[in-house]
Amino acid sequence: MSAGTDNESTPRKRKLIEVALPTEAISRASKADKDRKVGTIKNIHKWFAPMPTPAWRALLFAAVVDDPCDDEKRADLLEIIEGLVPDNGTAPSAEALKRAKAVLAEQGQELPTVLDPFCGGGSTLIEAQRLGFSTVASDLNPVPTLVTRVETQLVPTVLGKPPVSGDDGAFEDTEIDPMGGLLADIQHYAKRVEDEVKSKVAHLYEPVKxxxxxxxxxxxxxxxxxxxxxxxxxxxxxxxxxxxxxxxxxxxxxxxxxxxxxxxxxxxxxxxxxxxxxxxxxxxxxxxxxxxxxxxxxxxxxxxxxxxxxxxxxxxxxxxxxxxxxxxxxFMAHEIPMPDDAPEMEFPEQALGFRVQAYGITKQSDLYTTRQIHTLGAFADAVAKVPEWVRSDGGDSDQGVAISSILAICVSKLAMANSSQxxxxxxxxxxxxxxxxxxxxxxxxxxxxxxxxxPFAKSAGGWFSQLKSMISGINALPREIHAGQAVQADARTAGSMISPRSALVATDPPYFAQIPYADLSDYFYVWLRRAARNIHPDLFGTMATPKAAELIADPFRHGGPGQARQYFIDGFTEVFSSLKQASREDLPLIVIYAHRQEENKDGELASSAWDAMLEAMLSAGLSIVGTWPLHATHSSRQRGIQSNAVASYIAMICRPRPADAEVLDRRGFLQALRRELPERIKPLQQSSIPAVDLGQAAIGPGMEIFSRYARVTEPDGSPMRVRTALSLITKALDEVISEYEEDFDADTRWCIKWFEEYQWETANFGEADKLANRYNTSVPGLVHAGVVKSAAGKAALIKPTDLPANYDPTTDDRLAIWEVAMHLSRLIEGKGPGSGIDAAGELLARARTRTEIDEDTVKGLAYLLHNISEGRGWTESQRWFNNLVSSWPDLQTSARVADKRGVTAEEDVLF
Incomplete structure (x- = not known):
């Protein structure tokens, strides 16, 4: 739980999101949503780093509902949120939605319009509509604008209508499912598109034996x-x-x-x-x-x-x-001539994430074989005819636009599997x-x-698979008849799209200099424009996606990193100033951000992404009143946990900073950090946030303290920079984690100090013995404890992977916290029989029967060792201890199962 601080002179009701959230339930559902391959809105179109829909569902509900200031009533609301986020990542049940909507209706005011000026894949607006909110979406980029328009504006206009194509499939019964007519028509006209394309290009695909x-x-x-x-x-x-x-x-x-x-x-x-x-x-x-x-x-x-x-x-x-x-x-496929209408859009000479230009691939057509260009062009041209086909078959304009827009998106997705990428x-x-x-x-x-x-085969990447994926995604949309609004607009002016003081602002902004959204979107844009420019002239009037006003810190566009950073800050200061005017006075603003701090040249952790975003917020007069870390990255992401990539989003809950906010000096800020941060970090660790993400998660409560003041002053009277505040927060977190050492036994404290110096390397016995005297232990005793190996005047810690497989903590006559943590890591990292989460859970169940072992202290050791490993650049050890922390909820579940089975010291179980 991350409770906000209310320093405003005029009392106001705090919303539930400022007081409590069931973060573990939300994270479980979000990870499940990320892992799902079908039946999710991600099947509609590719977007970059989308926020999971269960997280938005929970955050939007909690942002509108008043905190009841009563533990029992609050627990009831948290239970409703848990109902909204099923563990499997699917949409909530009808009963769960009914309960949530009933609570929203009891708030005493008309529900606000949810406004997202960086609509991306549309998850914010979809979940807002599922809960009964009206929605307004915008994006400077026409690709996500079209995707969100389809999801929240076009599909609702045709719900409940019978299929234009007649009794033509499995989805025609609109009385049972108002989406049925649309799904039948998507199939019908997709088949007609495929037949048209085959008549033009099938001869390019010679049959094989x-x-x-x-x-x-x-x-x-x-x-x-x-x-x-x-x-x-x-x-x-x-x-x-x-x-x-x-x-x-x-x-x-x-x-x-x-x-x-x-x-x-x-x-x-x-x-x-x-x-x-x-x-x-x-x-x-x-x-x-x-x-x-x-x-x-x-x-x-x-x-x-x-x-x-x-x-x-x-x-x-x-x-x-x-x-x-x-x-x-x-076989002559590589000798097919290039069509005259190939997409000739040039790539930028330099762009974030682009590597192909250095190899002579300088324009969009260079990404494809000539056969692929013929085929994608034929699909786009056929889809452009769909509105006319629908009208000829007796359908109305809304149906023609919705069906053809959906199939245009299918064409752009087809390009993902039909290029040299x-x-x-x-x-x-x-x-x-x-x-x-x-x-x-x-x-x-x-x-x-x-x-x-x-493209005509029934396998991955073909037109049929795109259609199947699209139907799965459309089917995951809510069945709300009320259409939203999705327009192309600069986020700096988003507040003007809606009546002042009427919105619940909820957004997931672009991530500084990590993703070149507009440059990547041109990959889709060239085919979407060809297929849909006649029905969406407001989106496809230009030859390429807008670049100049895009709010990312691209050093290639702005003359270097420093200028790009300032452009980002200035732009987002305008954005947040505009959104603050649109936000309803009784509601907070929700801003999602995720970026990991990295070590700078001075060896300190810093993040231009974080400090730039936070500086813009503060410059716009916003204060962070609550933060929630949500672990939501799926297990199969390409970078994966092996790389210690950031896995958590931070939901920042913001309100306008009070006009009478106080001024604080550096010393007062440090005192506030030391006083408040330990209690704010404890819930994060109890929720088993991955160790690799704890530093990022700590930014939230640290910046809550920093942003509640009009300014924090340095000793010379100058205002403290956000980057300096982030550095102080990181140091305060290190102090909090280091305090765990006081709870450890002597053997474990020796191991920590030796690990800090040598990790798993061998060193002189004399150094080991000197350190052992300091901690009132001995090297022979550490060898007997099973944590150290010593021979020929040398000593070293035993790696988790080198520990014996038949370890039983209940019979250990010299048990240390270190030993339990290392064996848990061994089992989690192990691949063979007798390893894995279940085996680790059984070991944990046995270990906690001993009075020497407190499982929170074991987890605290893992956090501490991760912190040490990260600071030293020891990637493998960092990964081991991050995995141990991340696995803790599953470990506890397995331990409880083992307890019920009655795992005791008398059982002959090998781990």
């Missing part, structure tokens, strides 16, 4: 630099086509008359050859003379226009499953493989080998 081609696998080529060789080197990163058990397949290169061709190796009887790509960097090896070519040569070839393409294999499906064929005679990826669990679409991360990297899918 042995089944239906689902993908053609290509590699870029460059000539070998060896004058005596000179063959074209295919650039591919793995020889594997499939690792599915019993169906293994791989590329088998063969030198044939001065060129490399590929046969298909099957099974595991032969040795699988290496790829041409080196393990690290952009180096590739010639398959003929073994000479390496480096990235400099490859870039030169690309910019000179001589990089080529070579077919590696064809993935084919038949009745027996998937298999692979080599290049077939007469699509990869052939092998499933790490099952070994099967399929094409993975572009934007596995929010960038446009150089891809050496790629998959060109068959």
């Amino acid at each position: 042995g089944g239906e081609a689902v993908a053609w696998l290509w590699a870029r080529t460059v000539p070998c630099t060896n004058p005596a060789c000179g063959i074209d080197i295919p650039l591919y990163s793995s020889p594997w086509l499939s690792k599915q058990k019993g169906r293994e397949a791989w590329l088998k290169p063969v030198l044939d008359d001065g060129r490399v061709r590929f046969e298909i190796g099957m099974g595991l009887k032969e040795k699988v050859p290496a790829a041409t790509k080196a393990a690290r960097g952009g180096k590739f090896t010639c398959l003929s003379c073994a000479k390496q070519v480096d990235e400099k040569h490859i870039r030169k070839v690309g910019t000179d226009g001589f990089m080529g393409l070579q077919l590696l294999a064809i993935a084919v499906d038949d009745e027996s499953g998937r298999h692979f064929l080599p290049e077939q005679d007469g 699509a990869r052939w990826q092998i499933d790490s669990r099952h070994g099967s493989a399929k094409a993975q679409p572009a934007f596995g991360r929010n960038a446009l990297p150089m891809v050496w080998d790629f998959a060109e899918v068959n």
Whole structure:
């Protein structure tokens, strides 16, 4: 719980969001939503770093409902929120929604309009409509504006209408489901679009022998630099086509008359050859003379226009499953001429996340094979005819616009799997493989080998799969008949779109300099514009997405990092000033932000993203009155937990700063931090926020203290900078975490100090013995305790991965907090039998039967060790202890299960 501080001269009712939230329930639901592949609004369209819908559902409800100032009544409201966020990440039940709406109706005022000026994928507005709010959405970028317009404005206008296409599918009964008519029409006109496209381009997809081609696998080529060789080197990163058990397949290169061709190796009887790509960097090896070519040569070839393409294999499906064929005679797909209407939009010379320009890929059409451009253009042109088809079939204008807009989005999604950014990826669990679409991360990297899918096949990436995904996403929308409004607008003027003092402002702004939203959106824009400009002229009147006014700190646009940062601050100061005027006086503003602090050149943790956003808020006269960390990143994100990537969002609850706010000096601020931060950090740790995110989460309560004052002054009278305040908050957090050490036994305290100095490295026995005397322990005793190894005048801590597998804390005659934490880490990190969360839970259940062990102290040790590892740059150890903290709720659940089973010292259980 993160309670806000109310310093206003005029008393006001605090909202529930300023006092309490069931953050663990919200985080569970949000993670489940991120992990879901179907039945979610993410299926409608790709957007970058979207906020999970369960989190918005809970935050919007809690922002409007008054805190009852009564523990029992507050618990009832928190229970209602838990009902709104089911653990599986799905939409709430009808009964849960009914209870929530009844509470909202009892507030005594008309519900506010929810305003989001950075609408993105639309999750804020969708969940607002689900709860019964009216909505206004905007974005400078036409791509998210169209997506949100479809979700919140166009779909509601056609709910309950019978299908234009007649009795034509499984969704026609609008009495049972008001979405039924629309879903039937999407299927009907999608099939008509596909038939039209086939009549134009089907001849470009030659049939293959042995089944239906689902993908053609290509590699870029460059000539070998060896004058005596000179063959074209295919650039591919793995020889594997499939690792599915019993169906293994791989590329088998063969030198044939001065060129490399590929046969298909099957099974595991032969040795699988290496790829041409080196393990690290952009180096590739010639398959003929073994000479390496480096990235400099490859870039030169690309910019000179001589990089080529070579077919590696064809993935084919038949009745027996998937298999692979080599290049077939007469295959001419790479020689299809470029159409006259190819998208010629140039990439910026430099842009965040863009790497392709250095290799001669300088415009949108360079991302595609010529066959893909013909096909995507044909799909876009066919979709542009849909409004006319709908009218001819007796449908109204709303139906024509809604259906064609949805299918236009399908075309832009089709481009994700039909470009050279699509990869052939092998499933790490099952070994099967399929094409993975572009934007596995929010960038446009150089891809050496790629998959060109068959758009007419029933496999991943084709038109049918896009349609299936779209229906799944549309079906996840609420069935509210009241349409919202979604317009293209600059967030600086968003407040003018709505009556003053009437909105609940709730938004997830762009993340400083992490994602080049507009530059990436052009990838979709070129196809959306071709398909939908006649029905959305307000969105597609320009050749590209607006860039100049985009509110990100792009150093390439603004002359360097410093200028880009100031542009960001100035822009968001205008945004928050405008939103403050639109916000209803009794309601807080909700701003979501997520960015991890990074070490600067002086070794301190800092974040231009955080301090820029916070500086803009304070400059606009806002004060942070509450903060909530929400752990919401899905387990399969490309960077993943292995990289210690930030996994939590911070919901900042803001209100206008009181006119009579006090001035505080630096000393007073430090005293307030030391007085208040420990109690504010404790709930974060109890909720098992990942250790990697604790520093970010602490920014919230720290900035609550800082922003409640008109200003904090330095000793020379100057105002304290936000960056300085963030640095002081980080140091105060370090002090809070270090205080755990007082609760540890002597052996554990020795281990911590040794770890700080040597981690897992070996050092002199004399140093170990000297430190042991300081902590009233001994090196032989530490060896006996099972935490240290010592031999030949040397000593070292035992890594978790090297600890014995048959450890039982109930029989340990020298038990230390350190030992329990290391064995828990061993089991969580382990891959084989007898490891995992369940085994770790059983060990925890046994350990806490001992009076020496307090499980909160074990978790506190993990936080402390993570903090040490992060400060030293020890990535592997940092990951281990972050995983231990992140797994704590599951550990506790498994421990409770073990308790019920009666795990005791007498059981013969090996861990």
